[in-house]
Amino acid sequence: MSVNVLFSARPALWPVYEPLLTQYLDEAGLDVQLGTEFEPDQVDYVVYAPNGGVQDFRPFTRLKAVLSLWAGVEKIVGNETLTVPLARMVDHGLTQGMIEWVVGHVLRYHLGMDRHITVQDGVWTPDVPPLAQERNVCVLGLGALGEAVARALTALEFQVSGWSRTAKDIPGVTCLHDAEGLRQALSHAEIVVLLLPDTPTTENALNAETLALLPKGARIINPGRGPLIDDDALLDALNTGQVGHATLDVFRVEPLPADHAYWAHPNVTVTPHIASETRPVTAAQVICENIRRGEAGEPFVHLVDRTLGY
Ligand code: NDP
Numbered sequence: 001m002s003v004n005v006l007f008s009a010r011p012a013l014w015p016v017y018e019p020l021l022t023q024y025l026d027e028a029g030l031d032v033q034l035g036t037e038f039e040p041d042q043v044d045y046v047v048y049a050p051n052g053g054v055q056d057f058r059p060f061t062r063l064k065a066v067l068s069l070w071a072g073v074e075k076i077v078g079n080e081t082l083t084v085p086l087a088r089m090v091d092h093g094l095t096q097g098m099i100e101w102v103v104g105h106v107l108r109y110h111l112g113m114d115r116h117i118t119v120q121d122g123v124w125t126p127d128v129p130p131l132a133q134e135r136n137v138c139v140l141g142l143g144a145l146g147e148a149v150a151r152a153l154t155a156l157e158f159q160v161s162g163w164s165r166t167a168k169d170i171p172g173v174t175c176l177h178d179a180e181g182l183r184q185a186l187s188h189a190e191i192v193v194l195l196l197p198d199t200p201t202t203e204n205a206l207n208a209e210t211l212a213l214l215p216k217g218a219r220i221i222n223p224g225r226g227p228l229i230d231d232d233a234l235l236d237a238l239n240t241g242q243v244g245h246a247t248l249d250v251f252r253v254e255p256l257p258a259d260h261a262y263w264a265h266p267n268v269t270v271t272p273h274i275a276s277e278t279r280p281v282t283a284a285q286v287i288c289e290n291i292r293r294g295e296a297g298e299p300f301v302h303l304v305d306r307t308l309g310y
Contacts, residue, residue: 003032003295006043008052009069011036013280017047020284028292045291050075057081064294067287068304069278071145072225074198077309086304087290090144093279098145099152101223101275102193105247106153109191109219110135132158138189140182140205141224142168142175143310145276146195161185165201165308186213191221198225199309208233217244223275226251231262238267249275 005021007014014036025032040059048054049069057063058081065085068076073088108114111129135158139150142164150162154172161174163185168175176185182205186192192214196202206220207230220243222229231252237243247269248262254273262268290300304310 003030003044003291004038004042005032005034005045005047005291006038006054007034007036007047008054009047009049010051013049013069016280017284020280021047021288024285024288025291028288030288030292030295032291045294047287048076055079055081057083065290065300067290069283069287071278072197073304073310074225077304077306085300086306087300087302088304088310089278089283089286090302091278091283091286093282094276095145095148097276097279098195098223099148101249102149102195102221103152103156105221106137106158106191106193108247109221109245110158132156135159135190136161136188137191137193138163138185139173139193139195140185140228141195141197142170142173143195143197146193149193149195159188161188182210183213186210187215189214189218191219194220194222194224194228196224196228197310198227201309203227204230204233206230206234208236211237211242214242216242218242219244220246220248222246223249226254235261235265238265243267245269247271249273 007017018034021034041061043060044062044064046054046063046066047069048066063084065087066082068086068088071089071094073086076082076086110132137153137158137160139146139160139162142150142162146162147170150160150170150173153160160172161176162168162170163176163182165177167177196205205228211233234243234246238246245267249271250273256262256270262270293300
């Protein structure tokens, strides 16, 4: 009996992934049928994205695992019809893209680039920016993406502090955890990067109280998820100058409605959920490795803890 893998993601991705998955599964010596249509009770693995259409896993009676193409799993983690292991995406290309996007936006703030790019008013103001070693950047979330971003910022010699649920030891990064750690991290943060997952315990991580801990004029960069920020509190903080500027890539409602206050706010940059994405060449290898593991009876990698929600 062959192993059947249902690809359930945006249809446009199938022609991209099909040859890559075929190649890697062949190289692994696996006899696998790949497709976008199977009888549910014939499916061993679902390669999953929320826009693929599968919501009810009950008919998938021989399913061994769901392999998410997305790093963030908030749309599936609470699905009670799913009773088999759920693996999320940790992908080198996705990580590299996030490093580049975050570093770019941190440097924009650090170097005050807008002053010279968007304002050409004939006024000669030779204010030299400080060195990175004089700038504190705080990364909330030190997982696959947050740790990689923190390391990249450290390599540029920024003062980096990071905050996570459990204690970490990352060279050059002041690693903090728990509520007191968050207070400590935010109280020095000139630039805050959010790379937490969207879970009940991270919702509104930045709220009126935590935003008030920041040094006045701090900048926020959110490529994590919209619900990490209390939007009204952020708008208030922007209007008082407590937050100097925010670059937001993710929102509670996407696409961000055209009449949302963020679009018009002079101190907000909206980007349309493009910080990074799963890159097929590398991601297909991760998917195939988990199918190989499943067939060899080995533990899956990048498993989601359904209790924690990430
Ligand atoms: P991980 O699961 O690897 O890391 C999550 C991090 O958040 C971990 O360090 C974890 O702590 C920490 N964390 C979770 N809950 C809490 C909490 N209650 N308090 C403090 N820290 C907490 O995720 P990734 O790094 O792979 O991805 C992070 C998020 O980035 C994704 O969930 C997704 O939402 C977003 N993303 C956005 C993209 C975009 O284009 N905008 C693209 C890809 C991802 P610990 O390590 O102790 O468990």
